[in-house]
Amino acid sequence: MALKIITDSASDTPRWIIDKFNLHVIPTPVVIDEKDYFDGKTIKPEEFYDILRSGKDVKTYHINSQMFYDNFEPYAKNGDEVIYICFSTGIAGTYNAANIAKTELLELYPDFELTILDSKCASLGFGIATYYALLMQKNGASKQEIIDGIEWHCEHMEHIFTVSTLEYLLKGGRLSRTSAIAGGLLDIKPVIHVNDNGALESIEKVRGRQKSLKRLIDIVGERGADLESQVIGVVHGDDAATMETVKEQLFKTYGSKNLIDNFVGCAIGAHTGPGIIGIIFLNETSPYKKYL
Secondary structure (H helix, E strand, O other), rough: OEEEEEEEEHHHHOOHHHHHHHOEEEEEEEOOOOOOEEOOOOOHHHHHHHHHHOOOOEEEEEOOHHHHHHHHHHHHHHHHHEEEEOOOOOOHHHHHHHHHHHHHHHHHHHOOOOOEOOOOOOOOHHHHHHHHHHHHHHOOOOOHHHHHHHHHHHHHHEEEOOOOOHHHHHHHHOOOHHEEEEHHHEEEEEEEEEEOOOOEEEEEEOHHHHHHHHHHHHHHHHHHOOHHHHHHHHEEEHHHHHHHHHHHHHHHOOOOEEEEEEEEOHHHHHHHOOOOOEEEOOOOOOOOOOOO
16 A cells, blocks of 8 residues: 555656656557557657658547546555546546546545546646655655645646647647738747646747747746746757757756756647747745755
């Protein structure tokens, strides 16, 4: 019997964190030419972006209740307690599906303690929140402190992204054809954040790739706190060179040293395309620093 913290692959949690803490990551499904694959398990981001570029038909769907049941049941059988940090309800139906599975499991395992937390975060936003939760557990925090810490970190997590192409926002219905054509002609790059409802929202339009990246750096300064020492996430859609440039700029501008990075996985990448760049950070200093 033990307390287990788990998440799903939409968190884009880096492999070194998964390995260090033996973290259980439930894979998000992706459909390529009508065949199911599972993010991080049967398909890796490196392959995925090549497939996107090839023009194959790519769709995603959220983890369903049966998948959750199958992933949760071993813990229920073992008498473990589980905290599951899930993809934002503002983007996917993951939270509701997990709760359906929980209800079904409690009929068979009435003593199973499963806490499902809607992160209202995307990508490495809840990957970092998961990392903080694992550190808190390692450093002696109680279960309730860990839950409170997850909720606080998710509430204060900022996500800002920009894309290289408008093509995938158009395909996913997040952009009208007229806007996509006009944006392409004018080299418009949207700046996107995750709003208070946990949904992706375009907040600015900038002309040109370099200006859009500079705007991301500026927004970090406008919204962030304790930028020199907090963990800051940088994610990319198969554009490691640009990601490294962004990391250098964060260090030069704010002295940011604790940078972690990863690919944007299938759950978000399918709808934003290759070249997405994102920065994830806290807008207040964490009150849980003694555990971090």
